[in-house]
Amino acid sequence: MSLFKARVFVHLRPSVLDPAGEATRSATKRLGIDGVTQLRIGKSIELEIEAENRDDARSKIELMSDRLLANPVIEDWTLEFKDEQKALTS
Amino acid sequence: MNIGIIVFPGSNCDRDVRWATEGCLGISTSFLWHETTDLSGYDAIVIPGGFSYGDYLRCGAIARFAPVLNSLISFVDKGGKVLGICNGFQILTELGLLQGALTRNKNLHFICDRAKLSIESTKSSWMKNYKKHDSISLPIAHGEGRYQCSPDILKKLQDDDSVALKYADNPNGSINDIAGITNKKGNVLGMMPHPERACDDALGNIDGKSILSTLLS
Numbered sequence: 001m002s003l004f005k006a007r008v009f010v011h012l013r014p015s016v017l018d019p020a021g022e023a024t025r026s027a028t029k030r031l032g033i034d035g036v037t038q039l040r041i042g043k044s045i046e047l048e049i050e051a052e053n054r055d056d057a058r059s060k061i062e063l064m065s066d067r068l069l070a071n072p073v074i075e076d077w078t079l080e081f082k083d084e085q086k087a088l089t090s
Numbered sequence: 091m092n093i094g095i096i097v098f099p100g101s102n103c104d105r106d107v108r109w110a111t112e113g114c115l116g117i118s119t120s121f122l123w124h125e126t127t128d129l130s131g132y133d134a135i136v137i138p139g140g141f142s143y144g145d146y147l148r149c150g151a152i153a154r155f156a157p158v159l160n161s162l163i164s165f166v167d168k169g170g171k172v173l174g175i176c177n178g179f180q181i182l183t184e185l186g187l188l189q190g191a192l193t194r195n196k197n198l199h200f201i202c203d204r205a206k207l208s209i210e211s212t213k214s215s216w217m218k219n220y221k222k223h224d225s226i227s228l229p230i231a232h233g234e235g236r237y238q239c240s241p242d243i244l245k246k247l248q249d250d251d252s253v254a255l256k257y258a259d260n261p262n263g264s265i266n267d268i269a270g271i272t273n274k275k276g277n278v279l280g281m282m283p284h285p286e287r288a289c290d291d292a293l294g295n296i297d298g299k300s301i302l303s304t305l306l307s
Contacts, residue, residue, distance in 0.1 A: 019198050073191040
């Protein structure tokens, strides 16, 4: 078994209005920054998972992302692995 | 005849529902802790409003893995009636018993108000005391009540006559002013407004009474 570090980024689907993102975008103007035409907010979920190999880790995280971390009706997600950790002693 | 109210850590309208069903309507009602799996002996189940599991991650996202909800799926398959109010509606969509999802109100505010609603479908027995386009008023109290679904699902809801309630003056940006929907079969109703808060004459509005009274029909 190895330990894998990954990051799942969950964000609203492009067709879904993000009012919190819009409110934040309007605050950029108050900060004095012009020209921000798009700002959308997502969630970054960092996790460590024990798995046989990277494919095994990937399939577990995919299941988790589809069923728990994101709601596919309104959200999309992307997965990114960080450096692989050294093998766990068994 | 018995009504069960599912209680999660963080539910906060469970007692209001019981007051409405038992105190105002005289129907025998009991609480069901979320770890229960036995729903035998119940004729209808209510998932009340509140903030189940703190609404961490997304409203209803964690609650939907509660043991009681596995039993609820078979309860629904057998034709049992289930009403999800507010957080209960959010849980039913996360669980997949109802289509679509609920997300942050368009204006970002937690809205606590009275909403005028129009009865959009009388297909299911929930609205049998009303005629189509009847107007009622119910309290709303939510931060994430904006109903969203894909155009395909919206069409399906309309084709199946599953849009039960619409807002007269859309408070939260819900697609097509939707305030409540049923499943295709009609035995599951999810709604953001709170009928249990409009059942007692002392509160000056009893529009919720006729919806709750249909739990047992």
